[in-house]
Amino acid sequence: MKYLNALRNQWIAARGWMFCTLLLAGLLIYVMQSYVQLSANMPTRLVPYDLHLMEGPVEVGASAGYTDEDYLTEIAVADTQLHSTWTPNNVESQYARFQNRMTPALYAKVGNDLQGRLPDLENSERSQALFVEHTEALEDTVRVTGRLRAWIGSEQVEDRPIAYRVRYAFSDGVPYVAGFSVEEE
Structure with a gap:
């Protein structure tokens, strides 16, 4: 009987590790999906090399005062x-x-x-x-x-x-x- 109780305890301990592993894997998948979605929706800003010489933002486009x-x-x-x-x-x-x-x-x-x-x-x-x-x-x-x-x-x-x-x-x-x-x- 002692042998069966030892097997039962090992089984319970293994299920605990399996549960923790699955929980961490699910959390990892959620975080990765969040990072992918965040990077896809993040705006890109072009920074000119001479930014330190400018006195403010510079618009580029049809509505801008001038286009470089x-x-x-x-x-x-x-x-x-x-x-x-x-x-x-x-x-x-x-x-x-x-x-x-x-x-x-x-x-x-x-x-x-x-x-x-x-x-x-x-x-x-x-x-x-x-x-x-x-x-x-x-x-x-x-x-x-x-x-x-x-x-x-x-x-x-x-x-x-x-x-x-x-x-x-x-x-x-x-x-x-x-x-x-x-x-x-």
Whole structure:
């Protein structure tokens, strides 16, 4: 009988540890879910590198008193690179990222054309790169000039000057591509 009481006591002690383990696991899951939800809903603030020189907050957007030209220029260079620099392996992701930067109106106008070009570009051996030489910002429009070079395999087949004009529209302070045109130089 002594042996059975010892087994019974061990069983009760083990159930206690199992209960505590399950309770702590449930608490851990709840805390992790709370952190994930909190991080998804937390606003992101862009802090400029020269914040210590400013005398207050700076608005960027359509409702702002002014839009930093350097800010728009950097975004325009990145957007033109998404459109113009690709290989057959990454052209789909580059164009998808470019389309995500468009306003709904521009996407409705040119989105299907870009999607229609993808099969031909993916099956070709053409790669191209844009080398930016100069940028010029005028209010909500940025002009990006440079050289567009293209290769088929390892042979360079194109090297020409090109200029892009990128116009932005702001939504909740975020600039989206509202107009995109190519100007041959």
